[in-house]
Amino acid sequence: MSDDKKGQVTDTGHVWDGNLRELANDPPRWWMISFYASLIWVAVYFILYPSIPTLHGYTKGILGWTQIKEYKKELQEIEEIRAPYENKLKGMTPAAVLADRELTSYTINAAKVLFGDRCAACHGAGGAGNPGFPVLADDDWLYGGTLDDIQESITNGRQGMMPSFGSQLSAQEIDTLTDFVLALSQGKGDSVPAGKALFDEAGCSGCHGPDGKGMHMMGSANLTDGIWRFVAKDQRESVKYTITHGVNDGSDPKTRQAIMPSFKDKLAPTDITKLTVYVHELGGGQ
Amino acid sequence: MSTAKEELEQEDYAEIYREFEAHINTGGETIHPKRMPGRYRTIKNYTMLVWLVFFLGPYLRWNGQQAVRFDIPARQFHIFDITILPQDVWMLALVMLFFALMLAAVTSIAGRVFCGYFCFQTVWTDVFIWLDEKFEGPPQKRRKLDKAPLSWEKVRIKLPKHLIWIAIGVLTGISFTLWFADAPTLWRQYLSLEAPLVAWVTVGVFTFFTYLFAGFMREQVCFWLCPYARIQGVMYDRETILPTYDFHRGEPRGKLKKKTTESGDKLGDCIDCRQCIAVCPTGIDIRDGQQEGCITCALCLDACDAIMDKIERPRGLIRYASLDEMEGKPPVPLYRRPRVLVYFAIMLAAIGGIVYGLSHLGSIELKxxxxxxxxxxxxxxxxxxxxxxxxxxxxxxxAMEVRVSASGHPRLKLIGADEAFPAAPGRVTADTVFVRIPRDALKGDSLPILFRVEDSADPTHYAEYKSMFFGPSQ
Structure with missing residues (x-):
């Protein structure tokens, strides 16, 4: 076969350094076939898909393919996977959701996004809380930690009220009360008997209860545990400020703001159910 | 002004160019190798049977299930009693390492054994050439038929062969897909035209490339597409045995009837009958020495031995021999070839890893x-x-009911793990638990916690995981 050609070397006719010749072998046939096949491929592709830019847009291609259509199709696929769960969730109470292990798992994952969008700005990612905004992952609840309580808080919002005592009590009395509240939180309330008397006298016990444990009905804080509604580096200063200016007391311009908005009109009932389950399962649900 | 020396050099260069020219096979000419019986032909016939595993494997049943099934949608590999999940796929890497090193080791010892005896490209090509011969006759007839103008007679001979080629391609594609699904179910789906699109596409692609590669491109795939052929040079060494033409014995070559060359030298054993070229599936001349086109199928050894028998000279003019042997050096035993030893050591390590993995698969994995x-x-x-x-x-x-426990601190309280709960087979089940430790009992701001999950029915099925517990900095 190749013997016939012996001695005949096809080259380009270029010679360097007197003896270096450039061979002119044809590319392999299969290579040329692939080359032409890819040219045809490009032509077909240009006809089928958007490709050539024009002055006012681009050629659309006869398949009508667009990225947004593909995106919507994929979204549709995800919706289809979610649909059985979502349909099941409709009209379900949070308690019924929690009874179903698989549905709970779905709900918590779905609500994670909702929580990030709607709640985390104040309550922190994962319900970790922020200064001035309650931690949701602990077992201390202003308005109760049952599913019903949580659902009510999300649906209708909460706005507690503590009057400002700055104008009713002397600076010294406020100091005494502050000492008492700080001692109470460490379980040593008896060490400040003057404070205990003042606590009842000034009407604190009316809301916070005679033992200072707070009432879910009113959202009054439990003062006997180590968890602070208005947590600060200098906790003494913070407590003093709260007693002096109150919470949500319109008569005191320096009063603390503490408003949980209502989500009744912002979220679908199913979303509120999901968030209720999510918050309940953050770690402190009762 | 060229001196005699320079002219000599020019001639040398011309020789080099001729070599290049002579060896470039770009598929312009179809190679019609001759088939003849012989020792290596028989060996190849047997080694080719390895591919029966590919065709018949999917039908093997084991405990009422398909014995081997690569279930991609469910992300599970079933191999007899073993189920391999994505978490165990590191073993696949070791399997690949093992085979890669085996390839290297075998190449170092005896050349491209894989190419010559096992490779799907050469095996399928071999079958297709066998069909060439069955339908069209010996090589001369096939060449004549190729050159003949298109006629009914030509179509009558060629069409059935091409149909069988395509049928083999289809069967190859179907057999491939059967490894990934339940074989009888998929067959039913194929026959009722209800198979999933991905299956049809796979069969189509396999059919097309089987037809193209084994029917038309043949040695071109080995020459220009296969990377293995290209790296063989670094995998051979002086001790590697390869089909080699013994030029000491063969040269100067010449027709049997002549006794001496024109210059009067005594002729060697090679009678230049060109049978070694005629049988070569890649169309090379082994007498040119070791070259990229040689797939070491050793069919030229059969051809040459048959001729040597006929002219009553000893066999082995072309034989498996190393470069060392050709140069008259003593052979080096395997255990004194560091490269081979290193290859085998890595292979052993890979096998060790696979055995460890398979024996420690465990029934539960915990993160x-x-x-x-x-x-x-x-x-x-x-x-x-x-x-x-x-x-x-x-x-x-x-399905199993699992129970969670935790340890790491005497006053630790685990919350949310009172009841056993179901864990579906082959799936990941998520569970949330809380660990509480009294603040005054905490020393430092973190401590390790060991979680344990066990099958409540059979606590010998368990898994443990070490995590950390964090508290406020003291």
């Missing part, structure tokens, strides 16, 4: 994710609470 937001929560009783998400993978094929 514990510690919640980072918040890292810890102070409870109203002053204790510190950490949240953990457990990912429990049931690696068995039966």
């Amino acid at each position: 514990v994710l510690h919640e980072r937001q918040p890292l810890f929560v102070v409870q109203s009783d002053g204790s510190i609470q950490n949240k953990y998400i457990l990912k429990i993978l049931n690696k068995t094929d039966k």
